[in-house]
Amino acid sequence: MTVWLCSDEHKAAGSGDRNTGDARDEYCSAHHQTVGHRLAHHLISTCTEPGDLVAEAYTTDEETLAAAASLGRRAVACLPDFSLARRIRGRLDAVLPHDVAVMAVLRPCRPDQMARGLADQLGRVGLVIAGPPSYPRDERARPEETRRCPACRTGFWMAGEDRFRAFMAAAWRVLRPGGHLAVVTTARHEGGRLVDPAPWIVRHAAGLRFRYVQHVIAVRVPVAGDTLVVQTDPRGLAELRDVRSRALPPVARVHADVCLFTKPASHPGRDGDR
Incomplete structure (x- = not known):
């Protein structure tokens, strides 16, 4: 098990000190930081070499693509929704500078159709990154923030286990x-119990x-000395409860779990999949 510090601290991918707080506010809490620039940077620099191809599924923002291009890797994302792709x-x-931005491209396909969407790259990708949604949500039960979220509106993120x-x-x-x-995933409370996918x-x-190569704990919040600096928004503060209450306390996401796998160099019986 490895621990990586991956707090993006509201900085845009590849933008240095440029703050993009307004753009990030468009996303709901579920999509506020699906993968994130620093986690993508760690994964890409650890698992690939310059010139390699990095593919992303369940794409909701530009962070992974920008990190890959900035590191000199070619990048492609599967994104079936035209408005979000634009x-x-x-x-x-x-x-990104133009000569760097052109290293990142978008393909109009769902994550479960990745092999079809990247038919010209079968057996050539060095790293696939996926931050799948936690679980499907009932459209009628969705809070107002998800109705405004550009990633939620696409509909493709509602992926079940079969997909x-x-x-x-x-x-x-x-x-x-x-x-x-x-x-990239995280445990969640559902039906009064903790669910860890x-x-x-x-x-x-x-x-x-x-x-199975490694389990990485990606710490999402800043660290000051030996203290995790957990931040929240007005909605989170409004959820604070009496400490004597028997209800579950508000949830603060401080880390993500990264399951890292490799495709063996020799895999008898699977060559026909390529």
């Missing part, structure tokens, strides 16, 4: 032997013959 393309062009299984199989096909798959992801990856 928004991301615009931000990439705004924060995620199909995505994992597609990731196997696009990865080169020795390539890596990074799945990481063990299921690991078991399913093993069934596809991925090799």
